[in-house]
Amino acid sequence: MKIAVLGAGRIGNVHASNVAAHSKVELVAIADPFIENAIKLTEIYGGKAVKDPMELIEDDSIDGIVIATPTDTHVDLMLSAARKGKAVLCEKPVDLNLERAKIACEELKNLDATVMIAFNRRFDPSASEIHQAIANGEIGELHQIMISSRDPGFASMDYLRHSGGIFRDMTIHDFDMARWLLGEEPIEVYASASRMLEPALEALNDYDTVMVQMTTRSGKQCHINCSRQAVYGHDQRIEAYGSAGMLMNDNLRPSTVRRYNQNATDSRSPLVHFFLERYADAYRKEMDAFVNMIGQPKAVPITPFDGYMALKLAECAQRSVESGKPVKVEV
Ligand SMILES: NC(=O)c1ccc[n+]([C@@H]2O[C@H](COP(=O)([O-])OP(=O)(O)OC[C@H]3O[C@@H](n4cnc5c(N)ncnc54)[C@H](O)[C@@H]3O)[C@@H](O)[C@H]2O)c1
DSSP, X not given: OEEEEEOOSHHHHHHHHHHHHOTTOEEEEEEOSSHHHHHHHHHHHOSEEESOHHHHXXXXXXXXXXXXXXXXXXXXXXXXXXXXXXXXXXXXXXXXXXXXXXXXXXXXXXXXXXXXEOOGGGGSHHHHHHHHHHHTTTTSSEEEEEEEEEOSSOOOHHHHHHHOOHHHHTHXXXXXXXXXXXXXXXXXXXXXXXXXXXXXXXXXXXXXXXXXEEEETTOOEEEEEXXXXXXXXXXXXXXXXXXXXXXXXXXXXXXXXXXXXXXXXXXXXXXXOSHHHHTHHHHHHHHXXXXXXXXXXXXXXSOHHHHHHHHHHHHHHHHHHHHTSOEEOXX
């Protein structure tokens, strides 16, 4: 099977590397309007470099398209590729506009399209172990999910200006994780948000430090903490609490050695730096899931509807901050 990657930036590099390394598929091309970005990656991973992504979408010999372009291009590229009958792996978020995302999801459903949204954290080994343990009933009836999600360093103002805000850009991963682990849709969202790090975010109507609380119809609760900057590194933890026990994972470190001396006990190495390192394994497993669903439309593990719902929760959180009140989730 032949795969092309659209977008040769940070995440395009990860996907191109994983396609190139996969035994069942061939990386045939990378598209980027900044052709030098595409050339740089094809020199490492192979395939041809092109400027126009539509050239690859129109190419009948290509089976799968990976969309790793800026968010505002996702809907058009995803729909164009799906209309041509290609399998698609599309980066999160689906779009920054909920109505556009909804219309796209409806068309993709009508096309019976094979489109997966790249919520890579579902493929993180510890997250999937927690998901499986909940499903196996290891902690009895699930009552609460707690998610901590903090980035190691503040993003540039230029990035933040185009990000769509912390809920749509960053917490979106946690909204998806919450839905997946809860196994039920949240029906109410309450969020609070502060600018603890960068007052200039006010001009963008954005925040750097947020807390979200959600409740499902049966009363399950979820709490999400998000910060744009944790001085001790990339902090990514999940706790699941139930009637018969609790599950929790820990952050990743390059080494398991603990040091003891006059100044500290139980001192450990810093956390692995950021998402590219923390989720390297998850990105590989995500690519494997994508490859396995090509030609198997009923086997899409993360659907455009999942992408839409995560965006919907982000929107509800933003509205809750603005109103100071809990917001009902209307699908
Ligand atoms: N799942 C994750 O962990 C994760 C991590 C980072 C980024 N993302 C998402 O991936 C997307 C890209 O983010 P990034 O950080 O790689 O951005 P980036 O700016 O590093 O790279 C984007 C690349 O796409 C190219 N591009 C722009 N328009 C294009 C088009 N129409 N066709 C082809 N290429 C085009 C740009 O020239 C650039 O090289 C965003 O939607 C972002 O939210 C997801």
